[in-house]
Amino acid sequence: MSLFDDFLVRALVAGLGLAITAGPLGCFVIWRRMSYFGDTMAHSALLGVALAFLLDINLMLGVFCVAIIVSLSLIALQSRKAVSTDALLGILSHSALALGLVLVAFMTWVRFDLMGLLFGDILSVSHSDLLLIFGGGAAVLGIIVAMWRPLLAATVNNDLAAAEGLKPETSQLVLMLLMACVIAIAMKIVGILLITAMLIIPAATARWLSATPEGMAAVASIAGMISVSLGLWGSVQFDSPSGPSIVVAALLLFLAAMAAGHIKHGWLAGRK
């Protein structure tokens, strides 16, 4: 009998794996103001789940592919400028979610745990899920570390990165792929509706406590890990749903960091 036979240990390890990965990526989501973009990709995950069952492929693979397709079509529609970006995000995000819900309802031969899909079911994480979370997470982190300089330069200024030879288009594409990857990983842990929270809340928490982009990425990972541990503990203690409990823990941490930031730097530190 190994340590990982305990479902609670598996849940904790899976959550920590997600938090480490989501931290640095979440920073880019905040810096590039992509949180609604991330939300839209996440909402398409249900459609990915339904299609994965229809085509009999791996669930995470299905979610990953649909998230990529949605983000590519978003970029394509954006360049046509018929509708403003925020309206476009709203249209895509909610239609993807609705389409997924309708498709799932039609597939009467499969029993879906809809609540689990929407809000996460971290306690049902299996051994193979753990492998996928850590394999995928390590790949995402590795790519972020390897491409840190072009990713950061493109985030600060597209033209500057392009003029000095750092190919910002590649950075945008890579960030999109990484985001799809994290959404596929995170679905089981916090659920479709709460994935973006795991990306942006720990990163926003880290903003109050860091002086450099690298510091912020590291602190975001740590803040995410604390949120997961605290949330899971609370979930067991108070018998609350695990995914939402993790997000609530992240929120409490954010509020604490904000208070600390204000005491240290005064109201709205860093803002001109």
Add this chain to the structure above:
Amino acid sequence: MALIELEGVGVERQGRWLIRNVDLQIDRGKIVTLIGPNGAGKSTLAKAALGVMPVSEGRVKRSSGLTVGYVPQKLAIDWTMPLTVERLMSLTGSPKKGEVEEALEMVGIPHLKHSGVQQLSGGEFQRALLARAYLRKPDLLVLDEPVQGVDFSGEIALYELIGRIRDQLNCGILLISHDLHIVMAQTDTVICLNGHVCCRGRPEEVAVSPEFQNLFGTLGAPIGIYRHHHDHSHLPDGRVMRSDGSVHDNCCGCGDEEGEGHSHNHDHDHGHHHNHNQGDRA
């Protein structure tokens, strides 16, 4: 050997020519100042030269292995990103030990090394951006309105600094300014742009009067006056008045030859015309 050479370059976006028929050459050790009214296509030309913006016609030749240092016109660092001056210095490269201090010393802000970039004043931020570009030891430095948000004495100090950077690195500099008459005195070529190249020439030194010599010493003023030599002027309604007093839809005589079906007469109704419209609405 030219660092960058543009021949007959035009950039068209959504049916409008932002710039057209522009020739530009930047040599090592030379300073080219690009002036023109708002909307004249100065930044567009710089981006086309850098390869950031694809051109619709003409040729852009960049010498191989060219290292570029770029100070964009608009660079707002989002306050969500914590970034110190020191960290900004290594944004696109890896400066060696001591080089960051040296560069900050050179632009006169060594004391701001650990400050957040969002806390800098306009002039300090421009100096930090200049230091960052200088650190790359570029062959070509492209500065898009580096004196924006800086008062007149600060402007003079920045021009002195840019001159020193040119002397130290022996790099080519493309300097963009919206000031139509006062340019950096060390400029080798002034190009006045308004969609097309209206005129080009050299600035005249202003350091001839004793008052200026008192102000700047015997070294001469870092600023010069540029007298335009247009054979036409742009009227408020977008039309063009030639030196003989005749009024045409566009300048350089191209309107006469390209009257049929060409979109060329879009060329010159930016700048002035635009301002005029705004005036009407107000």
